[in-house]
Amino acid sequence: MVLQRLFRAVIMGPPGSGKGTVSGRIAKTFGLEHISSGDILRANINAKTELGLLMKASIDQGQLVPDHVISRLILRDLKAIPQSSWLLDGFPRTVTQAEALDDAYSVDTVINLNVPFHTIKERLTSRWTHLPSGRVYNVDFNPPKEPGRDDVTGEPLVQRDDDTPETVTRRLKAYETQTEPVLEYYRSKGILETFSGTETNKIWPHVEAFLHKKLSVVNKGVA
Ligand code: AP5
Ligand code: MG
Numbered sequence: 001m002v003l004q005r006l007f008r009a010v011i012m013g014p015p016g017s018g019k020g021t022v023s024g025r026i027a028k029t030f031g032l033e034h035i036s037s038g039d040i041l042r043a044n045i046n047a048k049t050e051l052g053l054l055m056k057a058s059i060d061q062g063q064l065v066p067d068h069v070i071s072r073l074i075l076r077d078l079k080a081i082p083q084s085s086w087l088l089d090g091f092p093r094t095v096t097q098a099e100a101l102d103d104a105y106s107v108d109t110v111i112n113l114n115v116p117f118h119t120i121k122e123r124l125t126s127r128w129t130h131l132p133s134g135r136v137y138n139v140d141f142n143p144p145k146e147p148g149r150d151d152v153t154g155e156p157l158v159q160r161d162d163d164t165p166e167t168v169t170r171r172l173k174a175y176e177t178q179t180e181p182v183l184e185y186y187r188s189k190g191i192l193e194t195f196s197g198t199e200t201n202k203i204w205p206h207v208e209a210f211l212h213k214k215l216s217v218v219n220k221g222v223a
Contacts, residue, residue: 007032007085007218008105010092012183013113015171016120016127018200020136022113023089025204030211033081037070037090039134040077042160046131060161062170064093064178071100078105093179098186109214110186111207114196117172124168128157141200 009032011019020036027034041059044052051073055065064070074091092098101107128137130150137144137157145151162171186192193210197203 005218006083007215008108009086010088010101010107010110010186011113012110012179012186013115014117014120014175014179015168016124017113017115018203019089019113020134021142021200022111022204022207023087024135026087026207026211029208030215031085033084033086035074035077035086035088035091036134037074037088037093039090040073041065041070042131042134060167062162062167062174064174067094067096067100071097075100075104092182095181095185098182107186107191108218110192111210112183112186112192112194113203114194115198115203119198120172121165121168124163125165127159127163129160130155130157 007030009026011023011026013019020038023034023036026032041052041055045056045059046052051069055069058065070091070093074088078086088101092101123138123141126139126141128139128144128148129135130137130153132155133150133152135150135152144157146154148157149155150157162168183192195203195206195210
């Protein structure tokens, strides 16, 4: 689908709800730029930047990084792509971050993946990630073509340091206390669209149909 005006979306959901997986499909199908706060932070950690080194401890412990740090990072990246339609994954994660985003851009839609916590705990321990691109695999659900290697580059896959059972529990707690209020924030603005389920492959067709409809309205709006 070719977009005739810029479209700005956010994808939300607890850690491991499939945001990265669904975002990859949305980016491919609709041509939106996928911006993942977690991928950006992990790239900084990997490159041993000053910011990455400062943030590594909180991330490994399953805590959120400070609002002003992540807001500055994401808003700077968005400013660099003024002519692109985008999908934000992992940001905003607090009401303060949502307000910072609102001050700079108007968000068209927020996709919320509602997946039960017990499903999530099982998944994260079998996830493998290609750190440079953020592509994710799961040994049971979407295994790479060659075990332990990224399908596109052939480079090695790794397990994230924050995917241990104790850290996943802490990340889910942070989600409940700090991120759930953001859902209410967007619900009250009338732009929250929730998709519930336990399997990404079953949730995806609904997200895809919703976006097809939404984007055809966006296109008609300028015709
Ligand atoms: P971030 O990288 O954003 O992590 P997250 O929100 O915890 O989410 P994940 O990336 O773990 O999961 P996902 O929903 O993308 O799911 P995925 O598609 O991989 O953030 C990491 C950390 O950075 C945070 O904890 C925080 O410290 C910091 N941070 C980031 N943004 C921040 C912000 N804005 N403010 C402050 N701090 C911030 O899927 C999960 C797995 O499930 C995969 O293996 C997938 O293949 C598998 N899967 C999907 N569907 C199925 C299925 N049906 N059956 C089996 N497996 C499945
Ligand atoms: Mg992710």
